[in-house]
Amino acid sequence: MWQGKKILVVVPARGGSKGIKLKNLQPLRGVPLVSLVGRVVQRLPWVDRAVVSTDHDDIAAAAVASGLAAPFRRPAGLAGDRIADWDVLHHALLACEELDGCRYDVVVMLQPTSPFRRPEHVSAAVERLVSGSYDAVWTVSETDSKAHPLKQLVIREDRLDYYDPAGARIIARQQLQPVYHRNGVAYAISRPCLEEQRSIKGRQTSYVIIDDPLVNIDTPDDFLYAEFLLGRGIPGLDELFGGAVAGEP
Numbered sequence: 001m002w003q004g005k006k007i008l009v010v011v012p013a014r015g016g017s018k019g020i021k022l023k024n025l026q027p028l029r030g031v032p033l034v035s036l037v038g039r040v041v042q043r044l045p046w047v048d049r050a051v052v053s054t055d056h057d058d059i060a061a062a063a064v065a066s067g068l069a070a071p072f073r074r075p076a077g078l079a080g081d082r083i084a085d086w087d088v089l090h091h092a093l094l095a096c097e098e099l100d101g102c103r104y105d106v107v108v109m110l111q112p113t114s115p116f117r118r119p120e121h122v123s124a125a126v127e128r129l130v131s132g133s134y135d136a137v138w139t140v141s142e143t144d145s146k147a148h149p150l151k152q153l154v155i156r157e158d159r160l161d162y163y164d165p166a167g168a169r170i171i172a173r174q175q176l177q178p179v180y181h182r183n184g185v186a187y188a189i190s191r192p193c194l195e196e197q198r199s200i201k202g203r204q205t206s207y208v209i210i211d212d213p214l215v216n217i218d219t220p221d222d223f224l225y226a227e228f229l230l231g232r233g234i235p236g237l238d239e240l241f242g243g244a245v246a247g248e249p
Helices: 033-041 057-065 085-100 119-132 165-169 191-195 220-232
Strands: 007-012 049-053 106-109 136-142 153-156 159-162 180-190 205-209
Touching: 007 033, 007 085, 033 049, 033 057, 049 057, 049 085, 085 106, 085 191, 106 119, 106 191, 119 136, 119 180, 119 205, 159 165, 180 191, 180 205
Parallel strands: 007 049, 007 106, 136 205
Antiparallel strands: 106 180, 136 180, 153 159
16 A cells, blocks of 8 residues: 555556567566566555456466466457557456455556666656645656657658647757656556546646656567667666676676
8 A cells, every 4th residue: 555545556468569479578688578567566565456467378477477466367359459558457447346355546557568667666656646646647758859849740742841830940959848758667547537537647647757768668679779778787677687787688
């Protein structure tokens, strides 16, 4: 529990990933992505229940071996690549409440594709959610100014144009207001937000900005980039990867 709030962690890990086959089982420094989440959860003593939402038995087995529970299998109707996070989390919430005979106050989503999360990142999101009485809190990272929306272009009828006409007035990056992107490290969501607003981003949603190096795994090149960052050494990750982060795997 966190300040009297019962916490359910849900790890979404379907088996039908297209960019990388069985992506959630692929190892980084010898540790499957889904297992890395389990290692983080083991360092969060305030978690009441942590489950994997998957349709694949091998992913479920790896999750269980890392300390997560796999008390149900995700229905086929929720295993496609166009299923919203809300559908997966809401299903997991109701399934766990029925199985456990209790009511959870907060759902925390931890995506395996963000392997550089640290326990303190997750704790910061839950602390902000509970202490601020927000509907949800997302972890975010500042977007590089080169990818700022006002610097983006579109092609319309064979013509190059600004995505936003205001981009024509940008001369220097100092004119750009910082923008942020979700990094997948943690989403902390209140039960009323999921159940009543039917959203993972409610009307009152706050944030935790993470400045640490992160990577989001979608392609084989992302694994290479993750290995590159690990080779440079990232503070706080040694225990999660078995004590051998810097240097060759």
